[in-house]
Amino acid sequence: MTELRLVIFDVDGTLVDSQRDILSAMEAAFAAEGLAAPGREEVLSGVGLSLPETFARLAPDAEEGRRARMIAAYCEAYAGLREAHGPDSSPFYPGARQALDRLAAEPWTLLAVATGKSRRGLDRLIAAHRLEGVFASRQTADDHPSKPNPAMIRAALSDTGVAPTRAVMIGDTGFDIDMARAAGVASIGVGWGYQPAAGLRADRIIHDWAALPGALDQLMETTR
Template identity: 80%
Template structure:
């Protein structure tokens, strides 16, 4: 009998492309304090971190109280944009939903997410895209230290009972890869996200969703 395996997905930049609203909400947060908005590339390079870590990177020269206000402004702006745009606030990358459905149809494969989103943000995204019941574990920045700390992966493994050798993290940033490495599991980097694939140092790199299944099979067979 095949032992279960666990595929853990990052969300923003991996499954969905939320950069439009991330950038707009970030602009609103900086404008509220009369500060210049960092360049697009710098903002996107921190996607995946928790918001406190993100604003520490982007506005570290500001005091903690200022950064706390910026986080609140960002969250309010993002919530407004999400309400206005609905599911189009974070559209799936082409092929992502079909890939999830294929994996969910495998009796030995469990799915999870590990994201820098808040619990509320993840729940609303899942609701907007009709993903209820798809993920066996949902790990967010509300409950754990920021990536690349391995707490989210460890919690997903504990929750599902899957061995580390049968688990793989799929993400678009070095934070995802470093988190996987710290947790002792394999990683797959995607080539369409917010950080260049060449710098991810993942165990495997894929450039389209068709490459996911063979990469998963190879990594979980190698590690089993």
């Protein structure tokens, strides 16, 4: 009998490419306070953190109340863009949906999400892409400290009953990899996300989804 394993996914920059709407919403948030938005690379370098952590990095001189208004403006703008663009707001990276479907069909594999998104944002993305029932555990920034705190991974392990030695975190940022390390699980970095893969220090790096099955087998030898 095959021992259960848990595959945990980051969302933005890993499964889907949300950068168009992230950048537009960030411009709106800064404009609402009469400020110039940071550049693309600076904004994308913080994707994966919770919004309070993100705005603390991007607007360190703003007082707390002002940052709270910027967060509210960002959320409002992002929700509007998501409503306008539908599934195209966060399109899958090539091969991502097929990878999810393949893993979900394996009775010995459970899937989870650990994301800096809000619960509402994740639920809407799952509905837009018809992913209901795919993930056994959904962990968001609403319920946990920001990455790289390991709380989200620990909650996913608790939800599924899978041991850390049988789990892997897949993400595109150092926040994901550091979170995995702190939780004592293996990590896979992706080469198409918002941070350069060379700096991720993951246990494995993949540059297309077709390489995922082999990377998983290398990290977690299947027990039959």
